[in-house]
Amino acid sequence: MSLRYLTAGETHGPQLTAIIEGLPSNLELDFEALNFQLQRRQKGHGRGRRMQIETDTAQIVGGVRHGRTTGAPVAVIVENKDWKHWTSVMNIEPVEGSDEAKRRVFRPRPGHADLNGGLKYNLKDLRNVLERSSARETAARVAVGAIARQLLAAFGIKVAGHVVSIGEVVAATPNLSIDELISVTEESPVRVADKDAEQKMIELIDRMKSEGDTIGGVVECIITGLPVGLGSHVQWDRKLDGRIAQAVVSINAFKGVEVGIGFEAARIPGSKVHDEILHTAEKGFHRASNRAGGFEGGMTTGEPIVVRGVMKPIPTLYKPLASVDIDTKEPFTAQVERSDACAVPAASVVMEHVVTWEVAKAFLEKFGGDSIEEIRANLDNYIRQVEAY
Numbered sequence: 527m528s529l530r531y532l533t534a535g536e537t538h539g540p541q542l543t544a545i546i547e548g549l550p551s552n553l554e555l556d557f558e559a560l561n562f563q564l565q566r567r568q569k570g571h572g573r574g575r576r577m578q579i580e581t582d583t584a585q586i587v588g589g590v591r592h593g594r595t596t597g598a599p600v601a602v603i604v605e606n607k608d609w610k611h612w613t614s615v616m617n618i619e620p621v622e623g624s625d626e627a628k629r630r631v632f633r634p635r636p637g638h639a640d641l642n643g644g645l646k647y648n649l650k651d652l653r654n655v656l657e658r659s660s661a662r663e664t665a666a667r668v669a670v671g672a673i674a675r676q677l678l679a680a681f682g683i684k685v686a687g688h689v690v691s692i693g694e695v696v697a698a699t700p701n702l703s704i705d706e707l708i709s710v711t712e713e714s715p716v717r718v719a720d721k722d723a724e725q726k727m728i729e730l731i732d733r734m735k736s737e738g739d740t741i742g743g744v745v746e747c748i749i750t751g752l753p754v755g756l757g758s759h760v761q762w763d764r765k766l767d768g769r770i771a772q773a774v775v776s777i778n779a780f781k782g783v784e785v786g787i788g789f790e791a792a793r794i795p796g797s798k799v800h801d802e803i804l805h806t807a808e809k810g811f812h813r814a815s816n817r818a819g820g821f822e823g824g825m826t827t828g829e830p831i832v833v834r835g836v837m838k839p840i841p842t843l844y845k846p847l848a849s850v851d852i853d854t855k856e857p858f859t860a861q862v863e864r865s866d867a868c869a870v871p872a873a874s875v876v877m878e879h880v881v882t883w884e885v886a887k888a889f890l891e892k893f894g895g896d897s898i899e900e901i902r903a904n905l906d907n908y909i910r911q912v913e914a915y
């Protein structure tokens with residue numbers, strides 16, 4: 527059985543729930559490290575008031591005993607502390623004029639799921655769409671990805687993420703090791719290593735917020751320590767770069783993805799794009815550069831994975847755009863719900879975890895076993911085969 531998960535839960539419901547199936551037994555879980563990832567996702571300049579209410583922590587309610595996975599499905603929950611403020615709105619069928627009825631959403635926000643979801647599911651209170659389309663769900667995905675991250679870490683695979691740009695402000699490319707990148711960007715409220723860009727990004731986010739507007743950006747994820755050959759060229763849905771692209775664009779508000787130099791590859795000749803092949807006794811086969819971002823033929827090359835994602839600006843605007851009242855069909859401005867002005871730094875954490883998940887899944891497809899020990903033996907055997915090639 528390949529690794530899979532589902533999430534459930536509404537943004538203002540009692541909790542988010544995730545069930546992961548296919549994890550091997552004997553994976554030692556570090557709960558502090560898991561919660562650290564959840565808390566990283568809550569941070570970042572530009573977030574709204576909701577993040578001051580929540581203190582995301584994962585409770586593992588199945589599949590783990592004495593700190594280790596047993597091979598059974600792992601069930602994770604993340605509580606919504608805000609639930610206590612929404613209990614009546616979420617539970618009581620509103621009667622006209624009641625407080626609950628006032629929270630009905632009927633003027634869809636351009637850029638959010640409101641209108642499409644209302645039409646598709648035939649729902650006249652667009653809150654029923656909003657509750658599930660909210661990026662609150664990404665807390666569950668980070669919890670799941672943080673477990674996958676620990677699985678990969680057990681085999682020396684490391685993950686980092688940072689912000690490349692917000693609006694027109696681009697951070698200088700940091701020339702740092704993966705460990706340095708992780709620690710330097712952790713300290714930054716916008717998750718960049720470039721102090722000048724950091725200040726300009728903060729100012730831009732503040733200006734957007736004061737103007738009732740929002741701003742998007744580009745984030746990058748890097749994964750090191752991978753063996754060659756995760757994913758496969760033989761079938762379209764086994765190409766790991768393609769699977770990662772799907773995962774990235776599935777994040778709320780993500781509209782584009784680049785692998786390696788990405789769109790730049792369309793502008794320069796092949797001689798400046800492809801990574802020349804080298805071999806030494808010490809390193810085996812390796813590359814002179816990594817413009818491919820760690821992929822050829824849908825398989826890892828053994829060089830770091832480098833993937834970028836594009837996040838559009840947040841759709842809820844405090845200075846709302848034009849919309850239509852779904853009851854009267856009259857023009858109206860869109861509804862204003864409590865909102866972030868910029869969630870690009872937080873979204874970089876989400877992207878790290880959805881990419882990590884896809885890599886972990888491909889890792890288990892290749893080296894799969896029912897226990898960590900069996901996987902280790904499979905990996906060691908494969909590494910010997912590659913070294914002897």
Ligand SMILES: Cc1cc2nc3c(=O)[nH]c(=O)nc-3n(C[C@H](O)[C@H](O)[C@H](O)COP(=O)(O)O)c2cc1C
Nearest residue numbers: 638639659661778779840841842865866869872873
């Ligand atoms: C971390 C994060 C936080 C977000 N916060 C908000 C928010 O406060 N308000 C909002 O309107 N959209 C927010 N979004 C984006 C919406 O969830 C998203 O635009 C919406 O679900 C529609 O999906 P689409 O943009 O992918 O088409 C956020 C996205 C992420 C990743």
Ligand SMILES: C=C(O[C@@H]1CC(C(=O)O)=C[C@@H](OP(=O)(O)O)[C@H]1O)C(=O)O
Nearest residue numbers: 537576659660661662665863864865866
């Ligand atoms: C709750 C989170 O983000 C939310 C994502 C979101 C949206 O529309 O996507 C709208 C806001 O929801 P609320 O109205 O509850 O403040 C954000 O706060 C989170 O990231 O945990």
